[in-house]
Amino acid sequence: MKFSCEKAILQSAVLIAGRVVATKSTISALEGILVEASEDGLCLSGYNLETGIITRVEAQVTQPGSLILSARLFGEIIRKLPDDVITVSTEGNSVHITCGPTSFDIMGSPADEFPELPAVDDGSSVTLTQSALRSMLSQVLFAVSTNESRPIHTGALFEVEDTTLTLVAVDGYRLALRREPFIRKFGMNTFSFVVPGNALTEVERICADSDEEIIVTLGDRHVTFQVGQTLLVSRRLEGEFLNYRQTIPQNNPISLHVDTSMLQLSIDRASLIINDKLKSPLRCKFEDGSLAISSRTAIGSAFDRCPIAGNGQGLEIGFNNRYLMEAVKAAPAQEVRMELGTPTSPCLLLPKEGETDNFLYMILPVRLKAGE
Amino acid sequence: MKFSCEKAILQSAVLIAGRVVATKSTISALEGILVEASEDGLCLSGYNLETGIITRVEAQVTQPGSLILSARLFGEIIRKLPDDVITVSTEGNSVHITCGPTSFDIMGSPADEFPELPAVDDGSSVTLTQSALRSMLSQVLFAVSTNESRPIHTGALFEVEDTTLTLVAVDGYRLALRREPFIRKFGMNTFSFVVPGNALTEVERICADSDEEIIVTLGDRHVTFQVGQTLLVSRRLEGEFLNYRQTIPQNNPISLHVDTSMLQLSIDRASLIINDKLKSPLRCKFEDGSLAISSRTAIGSAFDRCPIAGNGQGLEIGFNNRYLMEAVKAAPAQEVRMELGTPTSPCLLLPKEGETDNFLYMILPVRLKAGE
Incomplete structure (x- = not known):
C-alpha cells in the first residue's frame, strides 16, 4: 500500500x-x-x-x-x-x-x-438537516437509561410519522421527547426503531451545525447514519419500548410559565448543600407569582425564590435536583410552560401556549418527608 | 459577627x-x-x-x-x-x-x-513588579525537585545581589536559572533563602500580570510575599543549596543558535513513540546547519530534523525527552544559544550573544547505547 x-x-x-x-x-x-x-x-x-x-x-x-x-x-x-x-x-x-x-x-x-462491519440492506429512510438531528440528540440523550436491566431503554426511540421525526428517551424517573419536521422520507409511511445511546452520542458528534443532510436508514438489525462521505453503522435494540403516550398526564390543573435561566440558577443554589452522600429532594412550593425552592441536609439549609407567571395554588412537590435541572437545561426555550397536578403526579415542561409543540420533558416527583 | x-x-x-x-x-x-x-x-x-x-x-x-x-x-x-x-x-x-x-x-x-499563622518579623526585603516575579517563577518552578531525600532542593533559591534577584531550581538532572533587576531592596546588601516549590506555585498565582509591586520579606524562619492587601507566608527551607555556579561548564567548544518553537516541534514528534513504559533517550546529532533528532522503542522509530545556526561538529548526545522539552519551553526567548561540549557533559540554553544575560537552563545528557 x-x-x-x-x-x-x-x-x-x-x-x-x-x-x-x-x-x-x-x-x-x-x-x-x-x-x-x-x-x-x-x-x-x-x-x-x-x-x-x-x-x-x-x-x-x-x-x-x-x-x-x-x-x-x-x-x-x-x-x-x-x-x-x-x-x-x-x-x-x-x-x-x-x-x-x-x-x-x-x-x-x-x-x-479487522472484524467485519455488518452489511446493511437499504430499507426505509428519513433525511434531516445535521443541525436539527444534532440539537434533538443533545436535548434527549441525557434521559437515556444506564440501567442494563431494561436494555431497550438504554437507547432512544425514533418515530417517523407523517411529516415529523420524534425522539424519546426514558429512564424510570423521567422522559425527554423532541420532535422536528424532516426533509423527506423513503419507504414505509410510518416506522420506528431504537438506537443505543452510545451510538447516538457519536452521531451527535459527527453532525455539524449545518443545513447539510443526514440520512438515517433502517436495516433489519442495524441502522445507518450517512453524513457526506462518512457512514455510521449501529445495531438496533430489540424489545418493547415504553408506550410513552400513556404515561403523560393530561388535563393538569396547574399551568404556569417560567424563565428557564432563572429556574436553573435557583435549582443550582438550592442544590449546593446536596451531594452524593447527603441526598435530599428539592422542596418546591408553587405560589402565586413565585416558586420557593428549598433543601435541607446535614450540611445546612438553602432557600431560593424564582419568579413564575401564574398561580401554583400552593402546591408543594419534591424533585431530585439533578433530574429537574437536566430537564430544565435541555428544554429548548427561554420560557417554558410547567404543568402540575398533585404532589405525587409528574411535572411536565412544555412549549408556551401557541408555540410549536416540539418538546416535552416529564419528571417524576419524590415523596417529601416532614423536615426535608 | x-x-x-x-x-x-x-x-x-x-x-x-x-x-x-x-x-x-x-x-x-x-x-x-x-x-x-x-x-x-x-x-x-x-x-x-x-x-x-x-x-x-x-x-x-x-x-x-x-x-x-x-x-x-x-x-x-x-x-x-x-x-x-x-x-x-x-x-x-x-x-x-x-x-x-x-x-x-x-x-x-x-x-x-484555627491554627495560629506564624508571626514574621520585618527583615530584609526586596521589591519587584508582580509580572516580573510571575514570569520568573513560571520559568523556573518546573525544575524544582520532587525528591524528598534532598528537602532543600524541593524549593527554589532566591539570591538578592547588587541590582538583581536570581532564582534557581535544581533537581539531579537539570538546572533552571532566571535573573531580573528588582525595584528596590531594604536591609542587608546581599541575602539568599530557599522557599518551598508548593508555596511559590501559590505566589505565582496571586501575582497579576501587572506592574504593581510585590514585596518579598525575609524572616528568621519564614518569608512573606505582600501583594496589595494580600500576604502569603511560607516557611523557609533549611540546608545547603547546591553551589550551582560550580556545576555550570565554562568554555564550551560548541555554540549554536536555534529557534525554540521549531525545536519544540521536533522534540514533540521524536517523543511520540516514547511513553512511561517504553523509555528511550532522544538521540540528538548536531550537524552543520541542522540538528537530527531520533528515537527508537518497541513501538517503532521516529526521525526529525530541526534547522540550527552554527556547526555542531557531528556531536551525538542523548537527552531525556521531557527534560529537554521543559527547558526549551521555559526559555524566555524565541531564539536561544545552545552550548555543548562532549556527549557526557551538560547542555546549556542561554540568551543569544549580546542579549541580557537573564536565563540559563542546563540539562544533563543520557548515555546512548548502540541501537537507541
Whole structure:
C-alpha cells in the first residue's frame, strides 16, 4: 500500500473513524483503524463491535492495499506532522510515514484481523438537516437509561410519522421527547426503531451545525447514519419500548410559565448543600407569582425564590435536583410552560401556549418527608 | 459577627484565601477559611501549616467577630449567589448568609480552632513588579525537585545581589536559572533563602500580570510575599543549596543558535513513540546547519530534523525527552544559544550573544547505547 494525502484531510478522517475505536481491548485489532487504499481513494474504518464508522477521503494512491494501524499512535503522528502532504507506504506489516524532513516507522496488523462491519440492506429512510438531528440528540440523550436491566431503554426511540421525526428517551424517573419536521422520507409511511445511546452520542458528534443532510436508514438489525462521505453503522435494540403516550398526564390543573435561566440558577443554589452522600429532594412550593425552592441536609439549609407567571395554588412537590435541572437545561426555550397536578403526579415542561409543540420533558416527583 | 460585602469582592477574597486550604484533612479547621470581621473591615485567612494566605477587604461590619467556614462550601455559595450585596451573620456557630431572595444556613467552627499563622518579623526585603516575579517563577518552578531525600532542593533559591534577584531550581538532572533587576531592596546588601516549590506555585498565582509591586520579606524562619492587601507566608527551607555556579561548564567548544518553537516541534514528534513504559533517550546529532533528532522503542522509530545556526561538529548526545522539552519551553526567548561540549557533559540554553544575560537552563545528557 502506498498513498499520499494532505495532512488536514487525513487528520480529520482519522479523528472521525477513531471515535468508535476501543481504547483498550483484548483484541488489538479493535484498537486500530482499518486503512484501505484503492483507486477510489482512501477508506478508514473504526469498529467496536457495536458501532462502526467508515469514512472516505480523496488521496493519491500509487499502490492499493490495506492494513490496520493503531488509532491512538497513528492519530498522534498525523496530528503532530507539519501541514504538508503525508506519504504512507507499507512493506509487509511495517509502515513508513513521511512528511517533509520527518519520518516514522511503526508496525501495523494484517487487514484480515479487522472484524467485519455488518452489511446493511437499504430499507426505509428519513433525511434531516445535521443541525436539527444534532440539537434533538443533545436535548434527549441525557434521559437515556444506564440501567442494563431494561436494555431497550438504554437507547432512544425514533418515530417517523407523517411529516415529523420524534425522539424519546426514558429512564424510570423521567422522559425527554423532541420532535422536528424532516426533509423527506423513503419507504414505509410510518416506522420506528431504537438506537443505543452510545451510538447516538457519536452521531451527535459527527453532525455539524449545518443545513447539510443526514440520512438515517433502517436495516433489519442495524441502522445507518450517512453524513457526506462518512457512514455510521449501529445495531438496533430489540424489545418493547415504553408506550410513552400513556404515561403523560393530561388535563393538569396547574399551568404556569417560567424563565428557564432563572429556574436553573435557583435549582443550582438550592442544590449546593446536596451531594452524593447527603441526598435530599428539592422542596418546591408553587405560589402565586413565585416558586420557593428549598433543601435541607446535614450540611445546612438553602432557600431560593424564582419568579413564575401564574398561580401554583400552593402546591408543594419534591424533585431530585439533578433530574429537574437536566430537564430544565435541555428544554429548548427561554420560557417554558410547567404543568402540575398533585404532589405525587409528574411535572411536565412544555412549549408556551401557541408555540410549536416540539418538546416535552416529564419528571417524576419524590415523596417529601416532614423536615426535608 | 455580622457584615455586608459586595459579592465580587467577597468572592475574590475567598478564592485567594482558599488557595492554600487543605481539601481533605483530619483537622477540619484546616479545610476552612478563618473569617474575621472588625472595624477595619474583613480579614480572610487560609493556612495548611506550610503556607498561609491572609487577605483583607472592605466590608460594612455591624458586629465584629470571627468564625471558621468551610472553604469549599462557603466558596461555592458565594460564587452562586446573585451579583448583589451579601450579608453574613452568625449566632454561635451557625451562619446565616443572605443575598436578595436567596439564603443559606450552614455551620461554622469556633475561630480558636484555627491554627495560629506564624508571626514574621520585618527583615530584609526586596521589591519587584508582580509580572516580573510571575514570569520568573513560571520559568523556573518546573525544575524544582520532587525528591524528598534532598528537602532543600524541593524549593527554589532566591539570591538578592547588587541590582538583581536570581532564582534557581535544581533537581539531579537539570538546572533552571532566571535573573531580573528588582525595584528596590531594604536591609542587608546581599541575602539568599530557599522557599518551598508548593508555596511559590501559590505566589505565582496571586501575582497579576501587572506592574504593581510585590514585596518579598525575609524572616528568621519564614518569608512573606505582600501583594496589595494580600500576604502569603511560607516557611523557609533549611540546608545547603547546591553551589550551582560550580556545576555550570565554562568554555564550551560548541555554540549554536536555534529557534525554540521549531525545536519544540521536533522534540514533540521524536517523543511520540516514547511513553512511561517504553523509555528511550532522544538521540540528538548536531550537524552543520541542522540538528537530527531520533528515537527508537518497541513501538517503532521516529526521525526529525530541526534547522540550527552554527556547526555542531557531528556531536551525538542523548537527552531525556521531557527534560529537554521543559527547558526549551521555559526559555524566555524565541531564539536561544545552545552550548555543548562532549556527549557526557551538560547542555546549556542561554540568551543569544549580546542579549541580557537573564536565563540559563542546563540539562544533563543520557548515555546512548548502540541501537537507541
